[in-house]
Amino acid sequence: MARRKNEQTRVDLSAFDQAGAHVIDNPLTxxxxxxxxxxxxxxxxxxxxxxxxxxxxxxxxxILWSMQQQGYRPDxxxxxxxxxxxxxxxxxxxxxxxxxxxxxxxxxQDFSLNxxxxxxxxxxxxxxxxxxxxxxxxxxxxxEAMLLVGELGxxxxxxxxxxxxxxxxxxxxxAAFPNLLVNGTSGIAVGMATNMIPHNxxxxxxxxxxxxxxxxxxxxxxxxxxPGPDLPTGGQLLGLDEVRRAYETGRGVVRMRARxxxxxxxxxxxxxAITIVELPYGVGTEKIIEAITDEVKGKLITSGPRKGxxxxxxxxxxxxxKDLTDREHGTRLVxxxxxxxxxxxxxxxxYRLTPLETSFGIxxxxxxxxxxxxxxxxxxxxxxxxxxxxxxxxxTTHRRTKRQDRLHLVDGLLIALIDIDRxxxxxxxxxxxxxxxxxxxxxxxxxxxQANYILDTPLRRLTRFDRLExxxxxxxxxxxxxxxxxxxxxxxxxxxxxxxxxxxVADEFASPRRTTLIDGDxxxxxxxxxxxGPLEVADxxxxxxxxxxxxxxxxxxxxxxxxxxxxxxxxxxxDAVRNVVHSTARGRVLLVTSRGRAFKTDVLPLPVLPExxxxxSIRGGMSASELVPLEKGERVVGLAPLTTDDxxxxxxxxxxxxxxxxxxxxxxxxxxFEVITLKDGDEVxxxxxxxxxxxxxxxxxxxxxxxxxxxxxxxxxxxxGGGMAGINLGAGAEVLSFNVIDTKDPQHGxxxxxxxxxxxxxxxxxAAYPAKGxxxxxxxxxxxxxxxxxxxxxxxxxxxxxxxxxxxPVDLPDPDTRRxxxxxAVLMGPQIVGHLIERG
Numbered sequence: 001m002a003r004r005k006n007e008q009t010r011v012d013l014s015a016f017d018q019a020g021a022h023v024i025d026n027p028l029t030x031x032x033x034x035x036x037x038x039x040x041x042x043x044x045x046x047x048x049x050x051x052x053x054x055x056x057x058x059x060x061x062x063i064l065w066s067m068q069q070q071g072y073r074p075d076x077x078x079x080x081x082x083x084x085x086x087x088x089x090x091x092x093x094x095x096x097x098x099x100x101x102x103x104x105x106x107x108x109q110d111f112s113l114n115x116x117x118x119x120x121x122x123x124x125x126x127x128x129x130x131x132x133x134x135x136x137x138x139x140x141x142x143x144e145a146m147l148l149v150g151e152l153g154x155x156x157x158x159x160x161x162x163x164x165x166x167x168x169x170x171x172x173x174x175a176a177f178p179n180l181l182v183n184g185t186s187g188i189a190v191g192m193a194t195n196m197i198p199h200n201x202x203x204x205x206x207x208x209x210x211x212x213x214x215x216x217x218x219x220x221x222x223x224x225x226x227p228g229p230d231l232p233t234g235g236q237l238l239g240l241d242e243v244r245r246a247y248e249t250g251r252g253v254v255r256m257r258a259r260x261x262x263x264x265x266x267x268x269x270x271x272x273a274i275t276i277v278e279l280p281y282g283v284g285t286e287k288i289i290e291a292i293t294d295e296v297k298g299k300l301i302t303s304g305p306r307k308g309x310x311x312x313x314x315x316x317x318x319x320x321x322k323d324l325t326d327r328e329h330g331t332r333l334v335x336x337x338x339x340x341x342x343x344x345x346x347x348x349x350x351y352r353l354t355p356l357e358t359s360f361g362i363x364x365x366x367x368x369x370x371x372x373x374x375x376x377x378x379x380x381x382x383x384x385x386x387x388x389x390x391x392x393x394x395x396t397t398h399r400r401t402k403r404q405d406r407l408h409l410v411d412g413l414l415i416a417l418i419d420i421d422r423x424x425x426x427x428x429x430x431x432x433x434x435x436x437x438x439x440x441x442x443x444x445x446x447x448x449x450q451a452n453y454i455l456d457t458p459l460r461r462l463t464r465f466d467r468l469e470x471x472x473x474x475x476x477x478x479x480x481x482x483x484x485x486x487x488x489x490x491x492x493x494x495x496x497x498x499x500x501x502x503x504x505v506a507d508e509f510a511s512p513r514r515t516t517l518i519d520g521d522x523x524x525x526x527x528x529x530x531x532x533g534p535l536e537v538a539d540x541x542x543x544x545x546x547x548x549x550x551x552x553x554x555x556x557x558x559x560x561x562x563x564x565x566x567x568x569x570x571x572x573x574x575d576a577v578r579n580v581v582h583s584t585a586r587g588r589v590l591l592v593t594s595r596g597r598a599f600k601t602d603v604l605p606l607p608v609l610p611e612x613x614x615x616x617s618i619r620g621g622m623s624a625s626e627l628v629p630l631e632k633g634e635r636v637v638g639l640a641p642l643t644t645d646d647x648x649x650x651x652x653x654x655x656x657x658x659x660x661x662x663x664x665x666x667x668x669x670x671x672x673f674e675v676i677t678l679k680d681g682d683e684v685x686x687x688x689x690x691x692x693x694x695x696x697x698x699x700x701x702x703x704x705x706x707x708x709x710x711x712x713x714x715x716x717x718x719x720x721g722g723g724m725a726g727i728n729l730g731a732g733a734e735v736l737s738f739n740v741i742d743t744k745d746p747q748h749g750x751x752x753x754x755x756x757x758x759x760x761x762x763x764x765x766x767a768a769y770p771a772k773g774x775x776x777x778x779x780x781x782x783x784x785x786x787x788x789x790x791x792x793x794x795x796x797x798x799x800x801x802x803x804x805x806x807x808x809p810v811d812l813p814d815p816d817t818r819r820x821x822x823x824x825a826v827l828m829g830p831q832i833v834g835h836l837i838e839r840g
Contacts, residue, residue: 762782
């Protein structure tokens with residue numbers, strides 16, 4: 001039985017090369033058995049491991065070679081994939097059609113390769129689903145694939161017989177770019193496996209070109225060009241220390257993480273959502289949903305005394321999961337949070353418990369000269385460059401030989417043209433072609449090749465004009481031969497040619513990096529990325545603060561972990577405040593814009609200000625424009641709570657002097673609505689929430705008029721109301737500021753009025769200005785000096801502070817008790833004014 005098995009094995013191996021035949025023809029001694037096993041392993045390795053030069057396994061190489069032979073190029077029509085598979089299986093790869101089609105499908109998947117080598121038409125699968133059958137899909141070579149096979153006809157690589165000896169196939173492809181590093185690969189051989197991660201084409205080419213110029217460059221120099229892998233699916237790569245270890249040794253484990261966005265759920269009535277827009281390499285949305293389902297319900301126990309029962313759920317706070325992924329918008333997996341759940345804390349649990357964060361084990365095991373070797377980044381580049389040097393050398397030799405052969409023929413024709421009459425006479429006087437050839441060789445000193453070519457050339461070509469063309473061609477061929485010889489004779493020129501060709505590839509095919517790299521030690525990165533705070537935030541009171549520079553944030557609720565309190569003294573950036581409203585951590589507030597629109601916004605996702613005493617700064621906040629969809633020129637000008645209490649409503653003042661108190665009758669089913677109907681060209685200057693209606697409303701105009709009147713003079717209106725006259729404006733004047741001042745609140749200090757022309761700044765106690773009736777002209781707030789025609793900035797309220805447009809502090813002068821004084825000269829006046837908040 002054993003004998004028959006050995007004989008059968010010999011038959012199976014009979015199609016292989018001479019080494020296998022040598023083993024077959026010898027008795028199975030111990031020495032021969034070892035030789036036989038070594039040969040068998042080498043055969044298996046060659047099938048399963050990629051070649052370091054072109055980055056392809058034999059099946060992939062045969063697919064591209066067959067498609068190139070059959071003319072399935074990018075400029076041709078698509079052909080049935082079954083036709084391609086049949087060609088490869090019948091001529092080069094005697095294995096099952098499914099194995100060939102699976103290999104072909106991977107070459108067409110843009111989520112598997114950075115640079116797909118096959119242009120597929122039809123369903124070629126997804127990370128979760130397989131492709132359609134080969135009879136339903138169509139394919140052709142991609143433009144990038146032509147870079148791998150484009151020089152095959154110029155003697156650049158060796159060829160070998162196919163499995164039955166009827167045809168030839170290349171042992172390796174010329175490969176004009178480092179395909180192995182760009183696209184990565186995976187494979188399993190006897191007792192070993194390879195798993196190479198993809199990289200960015202532009203970065204790898206840049207590193208290869210640097211290595212051409214500096215062959216002694218170390219790994220750190222190369223990593224300036226290739227800082228880390230670049231995955232087709234994007235996402236994040238954590239811990240570059242492990243990446244460097246893999247680049248140095250050829251082995252390592254990197255951590256991949258999905259890219260997620262958190263924010264309010266559209267139409268979710270206060271709920272938050274986590275939207276996954278990029279996934280780790282090789283992970284699909286169905287795997288994520290399955291893992292989330294298992295963790296929410298608890299995994300099913302399959303063995304032991306509790307078999308059939310479920311473990312305790314480890315994932316809390318998820319209301320629903322929706323897969324909205326499509327071809328137009330790409331990956332979009334929406335994870336809806338329950339009310340009051342902190343999305344950042346939930347995201348940390350998702351990273352920990354699901355494939356949203358996973359590992360990739362790098363093992364750069366490749367074939368070098370037919371032997372498996374594990375190589376680092378520099379060694380892989382060196383093997384590729386050595387291959388390119390050989391390819392360009394052989395290609396150049398081939399091209400020079402072709403031109404030399406043609407020059408030899410051209411020289412012979414030119415010799416014949418010098419005495420064309422004699423040439424014709426010799427041919428006419430010869431008995432046959434052999435005699436004519438011998439006579440020409442003897443008479444003119446021609447070679448046999450030249451004589452045969454002259455005999456085969458029609459007489460009509462031997463004219464005066466053809467002689468000019470031949471002389472031009474002779475000169476061109478001599479120049480090209482000289483240039484090709486320079487490449488072959490000078491190694492520096494050869495290196496430059498390879499570098500220039502790589503640069504041309506990068507210029508045409510390089511793409512921006514998709515994957516974000518997060519530097520540092522992996523453990524430290526994972527620890528730093530875990531957000532502090534509980535999963536579910538209690539609905540404790542907090543404050544929402546809007547700065548005069550348009551940043552918004554909230555104070556920490558009592559249930560949230562706060563940092564150790566610190567003392568801050570003096571002015572800092574973004575400390576000029578426009579509005580403060582009281583809410584709760586899981587509540588909602590109203591953002592009012594200059595176009596009179598209001599948006600309901602959740603408080604929970606707002607940045608939390610650190611707990612500290614002293615001056616409050618909003619520099620850790622987010623731009624209010626990121627929370628609401630603003631139109632061009634529109635800005636957020638105020639805040640309001642959604643609770644009514646005893647307030648008469650929201651006070652608004654417009655650029656044209658209109659005042660409105662909007663009754664707090666907010667629509668229940670709409671998150672966006674108008675709070676005032678504006679006339680053309682008008683806009684809201686400021687929107688402030690009234691506490692009890694006993695406040696004073698203050699207008700300050702560009703022509704230095706101030707009008708103060710009680711809020712009780714303004715009757716509350718509904719949402720559609722357009723307001724009423726607030727201040728009478730002079731010709732060409734407009735409202736600069738509208739403020740609400742509580743004169744019965746000594747806790748926040750005495751209210752002040754700040755005005756500025758840009759070079760003159762004036763701070764005056766608010767009490768210096770008398771109250772007047774609504775819709776009057778007010779009183780003068782600052783006297784203009786010569787050359788001044790209007791105010792640039794105005795504001796009224798307690799604890800005033802000035803700032804630049806970027807939030808940097810700008811000092812204000814001491815108060816001036818003169819109601820209509822001209823102010824104090826300054827080098828630079830404030831561009832915005834707000835009030836200061838201090839915590840005890």
